Amino acid sequence: MPFPAEIKENALVSSGRCCCLCHKFCGTKIEVHHIREESEGGDNNNDNAIPLCFDCHADMRSYDHKHPKGNKYSENELKRHRDNWYAKITGNTGLAGRQEVVETDKHVYSRLIHLLPWDGSIRVISDNNFDGSSFRYEKLRDFDSFEYQCRNPAFEFIDPDLESLRAKLYTIIHCLSATLAENAFPTTMPGDFSVPAEWEVLQPMRFHEVVSKIHETCREIVETYSSLVRTATRKLGILPETMLTTSDI
Numbered sequence: 001m002p003f004p005a006e007i008k009e010n011a012l013v014s015s016g017r018c019c020c021l022c023h024k025f026c027g028t029k030i031e032v033h034h035i036r037e038e039s040e041g042g043d044n045n046n047d048n049a050i051p052l053c054f055d056c057h058a059d060m061r062s063y064d065h066k067h068p069k070g071n072k073y074s075e076n077e078l079k080r081h082r083d084n085w086y087a088k089i090t091g092n093t094g095l096a097g098r099q100e101v102v103e104t105d106k107h108v109y110s111r112l113i114h115l116l117p118w119d120g121s122i123r124v125i126s127d128n129n130f131d132g133s134s135f136r137y138e139k140l141r142d143f144d145s146f147e148y149q150c151r152n153p154a155f156e157f158i159d160p161d162l163e164s165l166r167a168k169l170y171t172i173i174h175c176l177s178a179t180l181a182e183n184a185f186p187t188t189m190p191g192d193f194s195v196p197a198e199w200e201v202l203q204p205m206r207f208h209e210v211v212s213k214i215h216e217t218c219r220e221i222v223e224t225y226s227s228l229v230r231t232a233t234r235k236l237g238i239l240p241e242t243m244l245t246t247s248d249i
Contacts, residue, residue, distance in 0.1 A: 003044050008032045011049040016160060019053035020078075020085040023156075024167035031057040035078045050082045055171075088160045101158045102236055108157050109232050112166065115146045122225055125176070125218040130184075130211060134192040140180075143173045159235060165228040172224060176217045183210045 036042030121142035
């Protein structure tokens with residue numbers, strides 16, 4: 001039985017329609033998950049509800065109790081993640097007002113801009129259409145560095161608007177990396193890769209699906225990156241060029 005409309009609305013408002021685990025903004029692509037399943041005695045109340053993106057919700061559903069691998073989220077852990085994110089949303093006033101919040105987020109932003117400068121991999125994907133033409137993987141190394149840094153729990157904004165954009169950027173970049181790893185292959189030129197041009201004749205459906213997915217993902221990365229920079233400029237009062245000169249880079 002689904003949550004009552006009022007409970008679901010409370011959860012979505014409290015989370016800002018962001019996933020309480022990965023923190024990305026979901027819009028309509030969000031589920032309100034039962035922390036304890038109804039079949040196990042879970043209630044349809046606020047304390048048993050946690051908003052999750054489709055991917056994180058799928059993790060909850062796909063865990064195999066008979067053949068456990070990894071570590072399942074405990075009920076208490078899910079509640080702590082939810083409550084911490086709700087508190088972050090509640091404390092958001094539209095501008096990062098407290099000086100300690102601003103200073104902390106400046107350091108995170110400084111690191112992010114150092115890992116993902118506009119004229120690096122972001123510029124490469126905005127200029128390359130990946131439709132059979134070759135590209136150099138080394139020019140996308142910024143994305144590898146960013147993904148690696150995102151594993152660090154300290155690499156997180158306090159401000160929820162900035163954090164949801166960082167989380168979304170990570171998710172989309174990870175999607176692009178996975179798509180290229182599966183569908184781009186070395187060419188005769190050392191260091192160059194491409195989606196095989198011959199697929200357009202031999203596997204036209206696959207070719208157009210892959211190219212379309214790459215185009216859409218690249219567009220989302222550039223748009224999300226731009227939104228993050230604009231939001232950081234507004235909230236933190238700094239420009240990316242300024243951040244590149246900070247001592248912690």
